[in-house]
Amino acid sequence: MLILTRKSGESVRIGEAMVQIKITSGRAKLIIDAPKDVLILRGELDEHEEKGGKQ
Numbered sequence: 604m605l606i607l608t609r610k611s612g613e614s615v616r617i618g619e620a621m622v623q624i625k626i627t628s629g630r631a632k633l634i635i636d637a638p639k640d641v642l643i644l645r646g647e648l649d650e651h652e653e654k655g656g657k658q
Contacts, residue, residue, distance in 0.1 A: 605635050605643060614646035 607615060609631050615622075620637030635643060 605637075606632065607635070607645070608632050609645070616642075616644045616646065618642060 609615065611629060611631065615633055615635070617635060617637060618641040620635050620641055620643070623634040625632040625634070637643065
């Protein structure tokens with residue numbers, strides 16, 4: 604299990620997984636229960652990979 608806290612407008616890309624969302628104090632908490640072989644990326648990391656993975 605992975606627990607992430609994200610700001611409004613940030614995203615998480617996942618394969619098929621159970622996602623619970625809790626919103627408190629202007630932040631969304633995503634609780635993701637997925638098999639270890641499911642790739643989970645924060646939105647900014649996914650964008651980084653789409654640009655070729657170089658800064």
